[in-house]
Amino acid sequence: MAAGAPRIFVSHLSGVAVFDPNGDQVGRVRDLVVMLRVGRKPPRMLGLVVELATRRRIFLPMTRITGIQSGQVLTTGVLNVRRFEQRPTERLVFGELLDRRVTLVETGEEVTVLDLSVQQLPRRDWEIDRVFVRKGRKGGAFRRAKGETLTVEWSDVTGFSLEEHGQGAESLLATFEQLRPADLANVLHHLSAKRRAEVAAALDDERLADVLEELPEDDQIEILGKLAEERAADVLEAMDPDDAADLLGELPEEDKERLLSLMQPSDAADMRRLMAYEEHTAGGLMTTEPIVLRPDATVADALARVRNPDLSPALAAQVYVCRPPDDTPTGKYLGTVHFQRLLRDPPYTLVGSIIDDDLQPLEPDAALPVIAGFFATYDMVAAPVVDEAGSLLGVVTVDDVLDHLLPEDWRETEYHLEEGVGADGA
Known part of the structure; x- marks a missing residue:
């Protein structure tokens, strides 16, 4: 679905079939996963909860969705079949946002959320942009009931978004959402080890992978070591192969082999091939994913x-x-x-x-x-x-x-943060 295409109401995605590039059905959509943001910014859509034929529910990132059209979802065919586990910063649309009581900003009137619409933005990002609500008494989403209905912008209601105050990892992530990975890495580097682990655990795999690539080696090893092994393998797969291979090369042999065994065979093969070269050679520096x-x-x-x-x-x-x-x-x-x-x-x-x-x-x-x-x-x-x-x-x-x-400690300098974002900003 290209930028500027008509919006899709989430009620139309419930139970929709998911297909791989060969046209084979891999499952059905059971929920949508979004991340709320500070203030009235629309939530970013992270992916779908897909139920396989085995009844197992897995997470399908939006980066692996090639199209939503004619009542079907098309994927790249690359699926991680590990069971879906909701993270602290994630919200389920069907399970948590629909049928919720929220307030219209203009009138202060309480309304019930019946549906939400999602739209694709440039760079393949997706967000919830509008809310379909019903005035009057509360009732179930998707159920007909008396009362005026209307569609409003996300910013026209309150009761969803994160509060600006608080020190939870959720609020911290929302506050620094617009930072480039290198700048967020600088923020993480200056946090306490406990706080750093909390934030890393709350980041989605793709974002954490981007940030890890920008962190000093010691921070990389510390964060990876505090993740569950299966998730650590997922994050390594999401990293650029050369960066992931460098990080794996710093781990004890037993830990390295265990993580490689949890990765997709093709990704693990790339890592092994890269680790066979000396670090400061073309083979050790290269990425294996050019066009x-x-x-x-x-x-x-x-x-x-x-x-x-x-x-x-x-x-x-x-x-x-x-x-x-x-x-x-x-x-x-x-x-x-x-x-x-x-x-x-x-x-x-x-x-x-x-x-x-x-x-x-x-x-x-x-x-x-x-x-x-x-x-x-x-x-x-x-x-x-x-x-x-x-x-x-x-x-x-x-x-x-x-x-x-560059000098080994160049990542620890803050010359690239003109606004002086650092530990105080957290």
């Missing part, structure tokens, strides 16, 4: 992949053309197509005809000074890593190079 296309893909195909909002700017700056297989390690690496070139050529142009094959790729054992020199010489933000057989192994991005060139 890989076959030579018969078109410029339109490439631009569609580049538009993925989950990609970092460095990974979105270019695509890598390889013969199949498309997953790293790929078939023969043919060359790179830069984003600017994609903008200059017609959409039907085959990427195999516009590749840049002049630059030599990095070897996996290339040392950090060689990598830094490559970036400085050719003004690149990402560089392919190719093995002796000519297969693309991964891509080194400039941010990972900087991480290893």
